[in-house]
Amino acid sequence: MVVQGRVxxxxxxxDTDQLVPGRYLSLTDPQELASHxxxxxxxQFRASVKPGDIVVAGENFGCGSSxxxxxxxxxxxxxxxxxxDSFARIFFxxxxxxxxxxxxxxxxxxxxxxxxxxxxxxxxxxxENLTQPFQCSAxxxxxxxxxxIDAGGMTAYVRKRMREQDV
Amino acid sequence: MGMTxxxxxxxxxxxxxxxxxxxxxxxxVDLAFAQDTTMPLAVIELRRMGVEGVFDPDKVAIVCDHxxxxxxxSSAEQTRLLRDFAREQGLAHYYEAGRGSNFGVEHALLPExxxxxxxxxxxxxxxxTTSYGALGAFASGFGSTDVAAAMALGExxxxxxxxxxxxxxxxxxxxxxxxxxxxYTIGRIGVSGALYRSMQFTGPVIQSxxxxxxxxxxxxxxxxxxxxxxxxxxxxxxxxLEARDIRDVPLLDSDPDARYHSVTEISISExxxxxxxxxxxxxxxPLSKVANTPLDAVFIGSCTNGRIADLRVAARILDGHxxxxxxxxxxxxxxQKIYLQALHxxxxxxxxxxxxxxxxxxxxxxxxxxxxxxxxxxxxxxxxNRNFVGRMGHPESEVFLSxxxxxxxxxxxxxxxxxxxxx
Numbered sequence: 001m002v003v004q005g006r007v008x009x010x011x012x013x014x015d016t017d018q019l020v021p022g023r024y025l026s027l028t029d030p031q032e033l034a035s036h037x038x039x040x041x042x043x044q045f046r047a048s049v050k051p052g053d054i055v056v057a058g059e060n061f062g063c064g065s066s067x068x069x070x071x072x073x074x075x076x077x078x079x080x081x082x083x084x085d086s087f088a089r090i091f092f093x094x095x096x097x098x099x100x101x102x103x104x105x106x107x108x109x110x111x112x113x114x115x116x117x118x119x120x121x122x123x124x125x126x127x128e129n130l131t132q133p134f135q136c137s138a139x140x141x142x143x144x145x146x147x148x149i150d151a152g153g154m155t156a157y158v159r160k161r162m163r164e165q166d167v
Numbered sequence: 168m169g170m171t172x173x174x175x176x177x178x179x180x181x182x183x184x185x186x187x188x189x190x191x192x193x194x195x196v197d198l199a200f201a202q203d204t205t206m207p208l209a210v211i212e213l214r215r216m217g218v219e220g221v222f223d224p225d226k227v228a229i230v231c232d233h234x235x236x237x238x239x240x241s242s243a244e245q246t247r248l249l250r251d252f253a254r255e256q257g258l259a260h261y262y263e264a265g266r267g268s269n270f271g272v273e274h275a276l277l278p279e280x281x282x283x284x285x286x287x288x289x290x291x292x293x294x295x296t297t298s299y300g301a302l303g304a305f306a307s308g309f310g311s312t313d314v315a316a317a318m319a320l321g322e323x324x325x326x327x328x329x330x331x332x333x334x335x336x337x338x339x340x341x342x343x344x345x346x347x348x349x350x351y352t353i354g355r356i357g358v359s360g361a362l363y364r365s366m367q368f369t370g371p372v373i374q375s376x377x378x379x380x381x382x383x384x385x386x387x388x389x390x391x392x393x394x395x396x397x398x399x400x401x402x403x404x405x406x407x408l409e410a411r412d413i414r415d416v417p418l419l420d421s422d423p424d425a426r427y428h429s430v431t432e433i434s435i436s437e438x439x440x441x442x443x444x445x446x447x448x449x450x451x452x453p454l455s456k457v458a459n460t461p462l463d464a465v466f467i468g469s470c471t472n473g474r475i476a477d478l479r480v481a482a483r484i485l486d487g488h489x490x491x492x493x494x495x496x497x498x499x500x501x502x503q504k505i506y507l508q509a510l511h512x513x514x515x516x517x518x519x520x521x522x523x524x525x526x527x528x529x530x531x532x533x534x535x536x537x538x539x540x541x542x543x544x545x546x547x548x549x550x551x552n553r554n555f556v557g558r559m560g561h562p563e564s565e566v567f568l569s570x571x572x573x574x575x576x577x578x579x580x581x582x583x584x585x586x587x588x589x590x
Contacts, residue, residue, distance in 0.1 A: 013358055013447065017555040022534035025204035026234055026241040028211065040562035060359035060392060064555060065534075066294045068208055068310035089363050089394055090294060094310035144191045144324060158216045158316045165320065 001122045003080035003101075004130075005052035008045065009114035012058035016091065019062070019070035027069070030076035037073040051078025054120065056112050058084065062091025068098070075100045081120050083127065083138070085109050096145055097154035103127070105138035169422020171330040172397055173365040176305040176419075180288045188329040188428070194288045197304075199317040200228035200260070201292025202273055202530075203235065207245045208311035209292060210252050213319060221256050222321030228260035228282065229253050230273035233530045235264040238537035264527055271502030271528030274298040274386060274470035278378070279502055281411035285400040285419050290317040295470050295552065297388040300397035301381035303404055303419050307395045328394045329428035330365040330421070331356075335372035337436035342586045345380035346472060346550070346570035348372070349387045350441035352433065354451025362392035364428055367421065372435055373398055378407035379474045386471045387552050390448035440585065442548075443568035446556045454573060457583050463545040465496045465578040466559075467571050468526075469533045472550035473501030475508050477571040482514040484575035484586055490522035491581030497539045499526045523578070535559045541566075548577045 024036045038045040055074065061084040062070060071094045074082070081101040095102040101122050108127045112118060116131035125138035141149070151157035170178060170185060178185050181192035199221075201209050206229050213221075221227045229249050234242030246263060253261035260282065262270045269280060274295050277283055285303035289296060292314040299306035307325075309317070317323045333352060353360070366388045373381065381398045388396025398404075399420035408416050440454040467473075467481050478500060490496045498518045500506040506528060509515050518525050524539075531538030533551040541547055541560030547567070549559065554566035567583065576584040 015555045017534075017553070017558050021557055022536050023540075025534070025536070026239055026245055028207050028245075040557045060362060063358060063392065064294065064553065066205060066292055066296075066308040066310050068205070068312060071310075072208075086359065086362060088359075088392060090308050090310055093313055097310065097312040097316075142191070154312045154316055155212055155215050158218075158319050161320050161322075162216070162218070 002119060003052060003054070003122060004117070004119040005054045005080055006050065007112055007114060007116045007118050008049065008053060008055050009112065010055060010057040013060045013063055014057050015064035016062055016067050016070040017064055020067060020073050025067060025069060030072050033069050033073040034076035037077060046077065049077050052080045053078065054081050054083065054118050055079055056083045056109055058109065059086050061087050063088035066090045068094045071095045071098050071100050081122065083108055096148060099149065099153045103138035105136065107136045108138065168426055169424040171365070171421045171425040171427065172303070172367060172399060172419060173305055173330055173395060174327055176286055176288065177325060177327050179286065186327050188327050190327045191324060192327060193322050193324050196226070196290050196317045196321050196323055197287035198226055198228065198282060199290040199314060200230060200273070200277070201311065201314045202233055203231040203242065203245055203249060204233045205292035205311050205314065206249050209315040209318065210248060212312045212315035216315060216319055218319040221318045224257045225259045227256070227258055227318050228277065229258060229262070230276060231263040232272045232528070233534065234536055235529055236527065238531070264529065269503050271505070272470045272473060272530055274382065275474055275501035275505065278302060278382065279504055281413055284408065284413060285404060285416055288323070290314060290323050294389045295386050297393060297396045298382050298386040298470065300385040300388070300395050301378055302407070303398065303400035305395055305397070308389060328363060328365040330367050331361055332367050332369060332427045332430045334370040334430065334432050335368065335435055336370050336432070337372065337434045339372065339435060340439065342440055342572045343438055344570055345376055345383040347438060347441040348435060349384040350443050350451045350568065351438055353387060353391045353449050354441065356391055358390060358447055358449040359392045361388065363394055366391065366393045366396040368396065368398050374401060377476065378403060379476050383471055387448065390552060440570060440573050442573065442583065443554055445565040445567065446554055448553060448568060454583070454585055457567070458585060460567070460583040461546065462494050462548055462577060462582055464539065464541060464547040465494055465574050466532050466539060466547060466549040466551065467496070467574050468499030468501060469530070469551035470501060471552040472571050473499060473505065475505050477550065478505070478509050478514050481571045481575040482517040484572060484589060485521040485579065486517050488521055488579045488589060490578045493581035494578055496521070496523040496578040497526065497532060498523045500528055502528050532559060548574050548583055550574050
């Protein structure tokens with residue numbers, strides 16, 4: 001699958017409190033959560049972001065709370081892929097479980113600026129900047145993660161494992 | 168080649184003789200739990216998974232602690248959903264403010280209730296699940312879908328982490344304790360300094376800490392990005408567990424020839440009280456560099472520092488003083504048992520006499536949920552664990568993190584202060 005969109009470039013250590021502030025944690029509806037995404041730090045984001053857009057960030061993206069509300073909000077806004085220097089581990093697992101592609105690729109982060117148009121081949125990890133000529137490949141995901149993604153995400157994977165456990 | 172403490176636990180839990188950092192294992196889960204902001208999403212996922220019953224109702228816990236007592240109609244709906252779910256599943260361990268023999272902030276509550284034992288693999292729907300390494304367990308935070316999967320299957324996939332060994336030696340100066348040690352450590356390695364890794368705390372200073380103090384340190388391991396934080400099981404661990412009728416616990420440590428990612432020796436003799444400044448737990452400075460910063464509020468409590476020893480220190484400093492008219496002080500014992508103990512010892516009276524607002528156990532102010540939210544431009548010193556932008560209220564408010572001793576002294580002075588300033 002190939003995704004393409006405008007890039008929203010964020011800095012290092014973007015935490016889950018920024019992505020969905022704590023006061024909204026009694027919400028579970030994805031669209032409601034999306035309506036508060038980054039509202040304290042990037043108020044124009046929710047109104048301007050378009051389905052297919054790509055978020056590019058620095059180190060330790062998604063650090064802080066375990067709140068899955070954060071990647072749920074990004075996904076509900078239609079973000080097609082995340083690219084970062086590195087991801088906080090709980091956030092990364094949450095992305096995989098939700099089927100929100102999260103690529104670790106510092107080389108691409110350095111060559112992409114806010115507002116650039118970027119195309120990403122999610123099968124090969126190929127990242128192409130259409131605004132300023134650049135391309136590279138993100139390292140592929142480990143096999144065990146591909147297994148979860150191939151099963152259709154964690155929820156489908158659990159159904160498969162429950163069948164195996166029954167046998 | 169021997170194994171680290173974390174490798175040993177994950178080897179046993181995955182039914183293997185040995186594992187090494189980088190291996191992917193499927194580990195048996197001894198306890199899976201979540202709280203009132205993460206569990207509702209897990210319930211939704213469990214239903215999507217088609218799960219009728221959790222893998223073991225005795226090994227699944229729900230702690231309603233964030234928005235309790237229910238702060239809003241939507242949070243009331245969430246706790247009701249969880250209360251109904253717990254009843255339907257026959258869960259042995261469901262906790263909510265205002266009922267039962269104990270309730271409160273999860274990471275203070277679950278060890279206190281004897282649910283945490285050395286060698287366990289614990290999946291928690293809360294990032295500060297790293298706390299339980301203080302009792303020699305492997306404990307890590309997960310999102311709701313992972314929690315749901317663990318509750319359904321009784322297993323979790325994990326990449327075995329490399330271990331960073333931290334060895335603390337020297338003599339603690341007066342008013343310096345576990346909170347200062349962990350703030351100092353995070354300040355040194357940064358908020359991603361232990362990303363995906365295990366932090367193991369050892370050395371004579373760690374051996375001299377109580378389990379409660381070790382919980383404070385392990386609690387904040389995640390603020391350096393760690394997957395888990397852990398302390399070897401020693402006589403102090405055994406004493407803590409024996410008080411909860413858990414006996415004959417074997418000592419547990421890394422093998423002498425275990426391989427570490429790194430070994431960091433930290434001499435603590437010269438360390439003064441530490442303060443994490445806005446807006447990162449890694450922005451740590453010695454107290455003397457930020458002393459006299461004006462404040463609007465002080466919070467003493469949370470899963471980091473809401474235990475009885477924390478309240479005793481704060482009460483000792485506040486005793487005979489009044490909270491400065493420039494600030495509001497909120498004190499929240501982390502669990503009902505701690506609340507009762509503090510009541511019995513007269514600590515709550517000391518806080519109330521000093522002018523503090525004393526509340527029933529809740530996470531409320533720590534995450535900007537309720538019970539003391541900050542306005543624009545306000546500044547708080549808090550004994551909690553996170554000071555991100557907007558963490559405790561308005562995005563233009565500021566959070567400083569410190570020990571209970573520094574927070575209590577600051578409440579008296581109305582500015583960031585050293586306990587010696589009021590004692």
